[in-house]
Amino acid sequence: MASPTITDLTDRARDIFRLVVEDYLASGQPVGSKALAQSGAVNLSPASIRSVLSELEILGLLAAPHTSAGRMPTESGLRMFVDGIMQVAEPTAEERATIERKLSAPGPIESALEKTSAMLSEISGAAGMVMVPRREPRLAQMRLVALDERRALAVLVGEDGGIENRVLDIGDGLSPADLVEAGNYVTAQLAGRTLAEAARAMQAEIASGRSALGEAARHLVEAGIATWSEDAARRPVLIVRGASNLLDESALTDIERVRSLIDDLENKQSVAELLESAREAESARIFIGAENRLFALSGSSVIASPYRDREGRVVGVLGVIGPTRLNYARVVPIVDFTARSLGRIIG
Incomplete structure (x- = not known):
C-alpha cells in the first residue's frame, strides 16, 4: 500500500x-x-x-x-x-546572538568548527556534527628536515599559521644541502597556492626542463609531489561532539539501539558520506530512521545543512543526530541559522 x-x-x-x-x-x-x-x-x-x-x-x-x-x-x-504539518519555530533573537557570538570569537577555523559542533549538541540535546571544509589551505613555506638516511620530514606552513608534517621516503644519496635546495624550490613555488596547485606547477616546470634544481633535489621533489598532494579525504573530516547526550533516560530501556548508534558514529567516514548527500540542499535535509541505511538499525534521525563561503560555494556540512523524537520544529531552523553564521565566518 x-x-x-x-x-x-x-x-x-x-x-x-x-x-x-x-x-x-x-x-x-x-x-x-x-x-x-x-x-x-x-x-x-x-x-x-x-x-x-x-x-x-x-x-x-x-x-x-x-x-x-x-x-x-x-x-x-x-x-x-x-x-x-510541522511549523518551525525560528531561533529567538537571544539564540541568534548567542550563536553568532560564540562562532565569531577569535581563533583558528578549527576552533570555530569545534565550537559549532559543541553548540549544536547543547542546543539540540543530541550529538552535533560538523564536516571540515574540503578546502586546502594556501601555503606559505615548506622545510625539509632529515630524520635518518632514508627519511625526511616535510614541514608545511599555511598562510593561516597552521602547520602540517608529512614523512617522506627520500632514498639514498641526498645531502642536507639537497634537502635545503628542494625545500627552497617548493617554497618559491607555493607563493599563496594550495598544495595541489603548487604540485601541478612544479610537475609542469620539471617536465619542461625549466627547473634549475640539481639532480638529487629534482628527484626528491618529483617523488614528494604525490605525497604532498594527497587527497584531503584521508584526513579526519568529521567533528562529533555531545554523543553522551544520546544516553538519556529513554536510552536505558533501549540500550541496544543506543549502542548501535554509538557504533555508527565511530564510523566517521560513513557518517561523513551521509552528510555529503546534503551538500546540494538549499536548506536543512532531514533523514528519519531507516530512510538512511547507516542509521536504520539504531532508528535515529539526522538533520543536516550545508554551509557556504562568502562566494556562495559549499565548503562543508553540519548537523545533529539523535533519536527520531528530536524537536524538529526547533532544531531545523537552528541548524540552518548556524550554517549561515559559520559560512560568514570562514569567508
Whole structure:
C-alpha cells in the first residue's frame, strides 16, 4: 500500500495526528486517547479519539509499542509530519546572538568548527556534527628536515599559521644541502597556492626542463609531489561532539539501539558520506530512521545543512543526530541559522 499523504486525512484525523506527534516529540512517551481528551485540544470523547487513532494506525502513521499503551508516530508518520504539518519555530533573537557570538570569537577555523559542533549538541540535546571544509589551505613555506638516511620530514606552513608534517621516503644519496635546495624550490613555488596547485606547477616546470634544481633535489621533489598532494579525504573530516547526550533516560530501556548508534558514529567516514548527500540542499535535509541505511538499525534521525563561503560555494556540512523524537520544529531552523553564521565566518 502506498504511503498516505496529508490530503488523505480528514481535518479531524489531521488534528489528532498532529497532537499525538507533538506530544510524543515533547515527552518521548506514547500518547493515549484519555490524555488527548483531557487536554481539551480536541472536542471529542475518548472513544471517538480511539477510533481515529485506530484509523491512523491502520494507515501506518501511528503505532502502539504494546497493548493498552498509547500511540506514537512511525517513521512514515514522522516524515508526513515534517513535510506537511510541522511549523518551525525560528531561533529567538537571544539564540541568534548567542550563536553568532560564540562562532565569531577569535581563533583558528578549527576552533570555530569545534565550537559549532559543541553548540549544536547543547542546543539540540543530541550529538552535533560538523564536516571540515574540503578546502586546502594556501601555503606559505615548506622545510625539509632529515630524520635518518632514508627519511625526511616535510614541514608545511599555511598562510593561516597552521602547520602540517608529512614523512617522506627520500632514498639514498641526498645531502642536507639537497634537502635545503628542494625545500627552497617548493617554497618559491607555493607563493599563496594550495598544495595541489603548487604540485601541478612544479610537475609542469620539471617536465619542461625549466627547473634549475640539481639532480638529487629534482628527484626528491618529483617523488614528494604525490605525497604532498594527497587527497584531503584521508584526513579526519568529521567533528562529533555531545554523543553522551544520546544516553538519556529513554536510552536505558533501549540500550541496544543506543549502542548501535554509538557504533555508527565511530564510523566517521560513513557518517561523513551521509552528510555529503546534503551538500546540494538549499536548506536543512532531514533523514528519519531507516530512510538512511547507516542509521536504520539504531532508528535515529539526522538533520543536516550545508554551509557556504562568502562566494556562495559549499565548503562543508553540519548537523545533529539523535533519536527520531528530536524537536524538529526547533532544531531545523537552528541548524540552518548556524550554517549561515559559520559560512560568514570562514569567508
